[in-house]
Amino acid sequence: MDTSYLISSIKQFEYYKSLGDKTIAQLSFDELKKEFAQDSNSVAIIVKHLVGNIHSRWTNFLTEDGEKEWRKRDEEFIDNFNSKDELIASWTKGWDCLFTAIKPLKSNDLERIIYIRNQGHTVTEAINRQMMHYAYHIGQIVFIGKLIKAENWETLSIAKGQSKVYNKVKFETGKSRTHFTDKL
Numbered sequence: 001m002d003t004s005y006l007i008s009s010i011k012q013f014e015y016y017k018s019l020g021d022k023t024i025a026q027l028s029f030d031e032l033k034k035e036f037a038q039d040s041n042s043v044a045i046i047v048k049h050l051v052g053n054i055h056s057r058w059t060n061f062l063t064e065d066g067e068k069e070w071r072k073r074d075e076e077f078i079d080n081f082n083s084k085d086e087l088i089a090s091w092t093k094g095w096d097c098l099f100t101a102i103k104p105l106k107s108n109d110l111e112r113i114i115y116i117r118n119q120g121h122t123v124t125e126a127i128n129r130q131m132m133h134y135a136y137h138i139g140q141i142v143f144i145g146k147l148i149k150a151e152n153w154e155t156l157s158i159a160k161g162q163s164k165v166y167n168k169v170k171f172e173t174g175k176s177r178t179h180f181t182d183k184l
Contacts, residue, residue, distance in 0.1 A: 003107055006102070006105055006110075007179075009127050009131065010102060011181050012131055012181075013099070013102070014181065016134050016138045019138050019141075019156055020050075020141050022154075022156050023043070023142050024043065024141075024145075026149055026153070026154055027043060027145055029084040029087075031148045031149075032081075032084060033081075036144075036147070041140070042079060042144070043141050043144050045076075045077055045078075045079050046137050046140055046141050047090065048079065048080075048090070049137065050138075051076075051093070051094035052071060052073060052075075053133065054094040054098050055068075055094060056068045057126075058097045058098045058100075058101040061102075061114065062112060062114060062123070065115045065116065066115065066116035066126065067117045098130075102127070110122065110123050110124045111123070114126050
């Protein structure tokens with residue numbers, strides 16, 4: 001189970017990253033910066049916050065507190081991206097940091113204790129904490145993207161009204177042990 005947990009966790013992180021990738025690809029730079037209300041967050045701001053969190057949590061993951069002294073969390077909510085390419089480069093660098101930290105982990109690392117703001121977590125707990133945090137924010141990114149694109153949104157999952165067709169294809173295929181993201 002320990003090995004399957006790590007493999008599944010990596011696939012889940014890759015899945016959430018892909019949802020963000022596909023949303024960002026659909027939006028122009030101006031759309032990435034769009035805020036719907038005062039003090040709301042644009043996709044660009046959410047990306048900046050996620051990247052700051054990822055770098056803080058996953059840099060020296062096993063040996064340093066996950067809330068780094070050099071992190072300036074409040075500044076993550078100030079959009080200062082100058083281009084879509086700059087935003088994408090930051091996004092990619094953040095995810096690279098996460099995958100560089102998580103991919104070498106072994107099952108015997110899962111019960112190790114790491115700290116986030118001096119609160120002890122097993123590695124398993126820390127992975128779960130971060131995965132849920134990122135899923136929450138990527139859900140926001142996707143929702144904002146859908147609002148902006150409206151009828152021009154390219155769905156990232158089963159399109160409305162297509163569940164029966166999708167399920168028919170799935171049930172016509174024999175049973176197998178796969179991760180739901182394997183064919184996405």
